[in-house]
Amino acid sequence: MQEIMKNIRKAEALKLKDELQYQEGQVVSKTLIQNEAVSITLFSFAKGEEISTHESGGDALVLCLDGEGLITIDGDPHVLRAGESIVMPARHPHAVFAKEPFKMLLVVAFVHS
Structure with a gap:
């Protein structure tokens, strides 16, 4: 049986x-699930790093x-602090910037017709 997570x-x-630990000058990621329906990544x-x-x-x-973190949609x-969440809608431009060291869990749900 294939492992999902x-x-x-x-x-x-x-x-x-x-x-995940902070690494100076880097964005570090760890994929937990990646398939055609969902992606979950830590x-x-x-500080100062971003995803454009x-x-x-x-x-x-x-x-x-x-x-x-600063989430731009x-x-x-939108400023996001520990314990807060936001949804970045599909097909809308968005970016993530670390105002200070920042950790997040990203859950992306895909719709396939």
Whole structure:
């Protein structure tokens, strides 16, 4: 049987923010699930790092795990702090910038007709 969720321990309580460490000058990611229906990825951003403006084919839920990030959707900035979430709608330009060290869980749901 093919493993669906990878790169993470199973059947034990976890603190997702501790699953990735900050690395100076880098955006670090760890893919947990990647298939045609859903993508789940953990990210850590060093202060000042970013993912530049792009679009996705699915709705993307961002859950802030640590720090503070600036999420820009359709040119509108949104500050996200630990415990807060935002949805970046499919096919809308968006970007992520770390105002300070920032960790997030990204869940993207794709619709296929």
